[in-house]
Amino acid sequence: MAKNEQRTYQSFWDWEEKSKQREYTEKTTLLGADGTLIAKGWARRNVFEYDRNRSTPNNRKKEWDFYQISDGKFMVQISFANISIGGYVSAKLVDLRNKKIIVDAMSVFLGGKNKYVPNPKGDVPNNFKAKIGAAEFEFDTKETERTLYFKMNFKGKDVICNFHMDIAPGLENITTVLPFKGYPTKYFMTTKQMCMPCSGTFEYGDEIYEFSKEDAFASLDWGRVNTPYKMVWYWGSGSTYLFDENGEKHLFGFEITWGIGDESNATETCLFYDGKAHKFGAIDVETFPKPDKYMQPWKFISEDGRFNLTMEPFYDHHSDLNVANLARMHSHQVHGLWSGDVTLDDGTKLEIKDMYAFCEYVENKW
Numbered sequence: 001m002a003k004n005e006q007r008t009y010q011s012f013w014d015w016e017e018k019s020k021q022r023e024y025t026e027k028t029t030l031l032g033a034d035g036t037l038i039a040k041g042w043a044r045r046n047v048f049e050y051d052r053n054r055s056t057p058n059n060r061k062k063e064w065d066f067y068q069i070s071d072g073k074f075m076v077q078i079s080f081a082n083i084s085i086g087g088y089v090s091a092k093l094v095d096l097r098n099k100k101i102i103v104d105a106m107s108v109f110l111g112g113k114n115k116y117v118p119n120p121k122g123d124v125p126n127n128f129k130a131k132i133g134a135a136e137f138e139f140d141t142k143e144t145e146r147t148l149y150f151k152m153n154f155k156g157k158d159v160i161c162n163f164h165m166d167i168a169p170g171l172e173n174i175t176t177v178l179p180f181k182g183y184p185t186k187y188f189m190t191t192k193q194m195c196m197p198c199s200g201t202f203e204y205g206d207e208i209y210e211f212s213k214e215d216a217f218a219s220l221d222w223g224r225v226n227t228p229y230k231m232v233w234y235w236g237s238g239s240t241y242l243f244d245e246n247g248e249k250h251l252f253g254f255e256i257t258w259g260i261g262d263e264s265n266a267t268e269t270c271l272f273y274d275g276k277a278h279k280f281g282a283i284d285v286e287t288f289p290k291p292d293k294y295m296q297p298w299k300f301i302s303e304d305g306r307f308n309l310t311m312e313p314f315y316d317h318h319s320d321l322n323v324a325n326l327a328r329m330h331s332h333q334v335h336g337l338w339s340g341d342v343t344l345d346d347g348t349k350l351e352i353k354d355m356y357a358f359c360e361y362v363e364n365k366w
Contacts, residue, residue: 021279022265024048030177031055035185035226037177042266044172044277046191046222050120055226056185059084062366063118064223065128065139067148069163069198071216072356073097074209075317075335076202078148078161080128080137082112083366089132091150091161093202093209096335099315103204105154107135122191122222123173143167146196146218154204163200163211165218168251171195172277173220174270178261186226188261193220194253195239195272217253231364233259234285236300236311238338238357239272242350250274252350254342256283256300256307256359269302271342278345280306289361294318294332298359300340309340309352311359326365333360 022041030039030048035056039048055061064081077092090106109116109132119126122141129138135152150161173193180186197213217239239253250273257268263282271278286299298311313336322328337354344350 020265021267021281023279030187030189031185037179037184037187039177040179040262040265042174042176042268042279044174046121046123046173046175048175048177048189050189050224052117052120052224057226058113060226062223062225062227064221065118065122066221066223067139067163067218068221069165069200069211069216069218070096070356071211074202074211076161076163076211078137078150078163080116080118080139082116082118084112086110087112087116089130089135089137089150091135091152091159091202093204094317096315096317103154103159103202105135105152105159107133107152109133120224122220123175123193141167144169146220148200157205158203160203161200163198163218165196165198166213167196168275171275172272174255174268174277174279176257176266176268178263178266178268180228180261183228186228186261188225188227189223190225190257190268191220191222192237192255192257192268192270193222194237194255195251195275196220197251219253227261229365231260231362233257233362233364234359235362236357236359238355240355240357242352254307254357258283269307271307271344273344273350280304280343283307285359289332289334294334294361298334298336300359306343309338309342311336311338311357317358328363328365330363331360332362333358 024043028039030050031054062083066079069076075094080089081087088108093103127140138149140147146165148163175191178188196218198216198218199213202209236256242250242252253272267282281304283302294316295313313334315335317333320330335358
């Protein structure tokens with residue numbers, strides 16, 4: 001999506017041909033022997049068979065496991081990334097209400113072609129464990145749970161993270177594969193897993209920050225991509241408990257990502273209710289937030305009217321990692337309270353009031 005600044009929300013559904021939302025339900029090879037992208041669409045679980053050795057050019061391949069945990073007061077990000085020329089593992093703790101970063105610990109490595117190779121799927125039982133420089137970590141996934149461990153000395157104090165998240169039986173996700181027009185070997189494949197109640201601790205020296213499954217949720221952003229040099233995107237997500245008229249508790253979440261690649265086969269937009277995915281159409285914000293509207297209300301609208309929420313921001317977690325303006329990740333991750341309504345596949349409308357979630361706008365060169 002070139003010149004994103006000039007785009008208005010109507011442009012998504014002014015296409016001559018709207019997204020077909022092609023769903024895959026059986027195992028499907030992702031890349032041909034020459035690296036050409038074969039599969040283009042979405043799935044409720046990752047059914048795409050990924051062979052990293054087919055990704056070409058090899059030095060443009062990027063692979064990551066990114067976990068974000070929050071109770072609306074504090075946020076933890078624990079992530080690993082291999083971007084072929086190198087990579088990192090990191091743990092970050094952010095005080096959302098007081099708008100400050102408490103810990104930002106990272107250990108980097110150079111040369112990632114066959115070094116620290118993560119798993120080819122993120123939503124099946126797997127284990128990824130390594131020591132990178134001063135940091136050691138383990139991401140362990142079983143059928144009904146995930147556990148995260150991270151340890152590193154940061155500014156003379158030990159950072160120790162231990163988190164445990166629940167995976168409900170049959171929990172669905174949204175896995176999407178997006179192509180890039182004019183680039184037959186370029187692709188953007190991600191699995192977004194929401195609705196994982198999470199407990200655990202983030203220790204920094206003598207300070208211990210505790211998270212409870214009563215109000216803390218984890219999300220997984222798992223990516224295996226080979227992309228053009230420049231990209232922009234929006235990414236928003238959140239999870240919470242909703243109570244029905246009988247007082248029964250239901251696990252609810254949403255995932256909205258857009259602006260990346262060619263979305264004519266699928267959009268990365270989905271609701272989750274009691275573990276099931278409810279797919280809806282293209283989405284955008286009514287007002288483009290750049291350059292000075294990030295802390296104003298964000299009104300989200302989907303082409304089919306099934307996602308109608310407004311975020312009232314309370315914190316812009318802004319970061320700008322710029323290496324000689326050659327490699328850059330410029331992000332405004334805006335956190336706020338969301339209200340409005342969403343509609344499930346069967347037409348049931350859910351009212352949302354002051355739900356904590358976030359949406360980010362990112363400009364990327366890598």
